[in-house]
Amino acid sequence: DVKVTQSSRYLVKRTGEKVFLECVQDMDHENMFWYRQDPGLGLRLIYFSYDVKMKEKGDIPEGYSVSREKKERFSLILESASTNQTSMYLCASSYEGGLRSPLHFGNGTRLTVT
Amino acid sequence: AQSVTQLDSHVSVSEGTPVLLRCNYSSSYSPSLFWYVQHPNKGLQLLLKYTSAATLVKGINGFEAEFKKSETSFHLTKPSAHMSDAAEYFCVVSGSNTNAGKSTFGDGTTLTVKP
Structure with a gap:
């Protein structure tokens, strides 16, 4: 079974801090994704990557950056956290197969910025 | 372009009764649905x-x-609901022809199961 592991379940950070959210998958998947989930807004794609060192902006990339130095690891970086980035962050991966590949999700990181 | 509409934000059923969660989609390509x-x-x-x-x-x-x-639908069903089915359900369409296949999520349907 695919396992997608997010390093923290809960995080509390202060405004202006640099925040790293880490995600690791163990199935050699090419594609990795970061979403945020907010009540009433659903899941929104922040960034995705289809290969090491490759990244593509999703629908809401502002205020975020990502890093993919190794195939199994995809990091989301909040350069200067703000209160409007308080959210549930979900990492997902899928194998190379384009639109037919299902997403495999981690359990999420609930980030609170105070 | 692609979109997905979950027609009910909340569905409530009694344990042991059928479940129907409705989803309509649109896609410029032959879609995959989840x-x-x-x-x-x-x-x-x-x-x-x-x-x-x-x-x-x-x-x-x-x-x-x-x-x-013909109906651009992909409705989810279950003959008999169980208490453990209470959760949020998302219909997702993936119809892009790009390699990473961006997915579009519906807004979700919350399923409540009453004893």
Whole structure:
């Protein structure tokens, strides 16, 4: 079974801090994704990557950056956290197969910025 | 362009009765369609997927869905609800022709199961 592991379940950070959210998958998947989930807004794609060192902006990339130095690891970086980035962050991966590949999700990181 | 509409934000059923969660989609390409379930404070788990093979798709935990191209629908059903089915359900369409296949999520349907 695919396992997608997010390093923290809960995080509390202060405004202006640099925040790293880490995600690791163990199935050699090419594609990795970061979403945020907010009540009433659903899941929104922040960034995705289809290969090491490759990244593509999703629908809401502002205020975020990502890093993919190794195939199994995809990091989301909040350069200067703000209160409007308080959210549930979900990492997902899928194998190379384009639109037919299902997403495999981690359990999420609930980030609170105070 | 692609979009997905989950027609009900909340569905409430009694334990042992059938479940119907409705989903309509639009896509410029021949789509793949998925249903995911999310239990509280958990990530999303794949229930089932349609990828242009059989139009009736069976998934985990007794769920199934039927792809109806003429109606652009992909409704999720289960003959008999169980208390453990209470969760949020997401219909997802993936119809892009790009390699990473961006997915579009519906807004979710919260399923409540009454004893």
